[in-house]
Amino acid sequence: MATKISEDIVDVWIAFKKDQSDQTLRNRLMERYLPLVRYNAERVWAKLPEGVDLNDLMSAGVFGLMDAIEAFDMERGVKFETYCVPRIRGAMLDELRTMDWVPRLVRSKASKLEAARKAAVAKTGRPPTDAELASEMGLGIGEFEKHKAEASAINLVSLNKKWYETDSYKDVREVDVLQDAKGEDPTDGIQKLDVMKIVTKGLNRNERLIIILYYYEELTMKEIGSTLGLSESRVSQMHSSIVNRLKEQLNGRRPEFS
Missing domain, CATH: 1.10.1740.10 (RNA polymerase sigma factor, region 2, helix turn helix motif)
Incomplete structure (x- = not known):
């Protein structure tokens, strides 16, 4: 056959x-x-x-x-x-x-860094510090930091890599647990709003606006003055007065923040 x-x-x-x-x-x-x-x-x-x-x-x-x-x-x-x-x-x-998008020069730098790390570990018996690695490579600390930054471009992570297995039909992968550094925690906004309501309670319109524009919108005293039709010095005086009053009020309302 x-x-x-x-x-x-x-x-x-x-x-x-x-x-x-x-x-x-x-x-x-x-x-x-x-x-x-x-x-x-x-x-x-x-x-x-x-x-x-x-x-x-x-x-x-x-x-x-x-x-x-x-x-x-x-x-x-x-x-x-x-x-x-x-x-x-x-x-x-x-x-x-x-x-593979990593350039050959980057790989070379990463290889030299790894070789220096292994040599330093062999000498000291522990993970080396940056200063020890720089000495091992014959570089100044500034040159070493630059070399280290350039070599770090080689570190890639597959977003499709399995993070852990589950009992369901779909495993959890890296992309599912990747933190969005630019994302905002929605609870932060709620907490800020709650604090703002407590802080501005009992203030008149201009006083509330000064607190909101200065601490939440991050405007300068001059910009707040232009918005409210007041001088910069007048806004500063009102701000100081408001802060002193709030300190006295908040001392007696600490349980609301605990």
């Missing part, structure tokens, strides 16, 4: 090389050698950090297989499996290079 399969594939090769525009023949060859793509993709993927998609490697490997099929010369006496594997793996490695 194995001999028949071998003879069949040879016939397909001969027919395809006579007419390489025949898509049906090419597809038969692709199907025959597709397991080589998966096998090599899994071997490459196993050595990579988490976050690289196996399917991306396989897709690149398929293009490598297509190129190998079109370029293969049967008359050279080389087995196609031997010929195509370097092309499949090469296509995968090219894909990895296009996925």
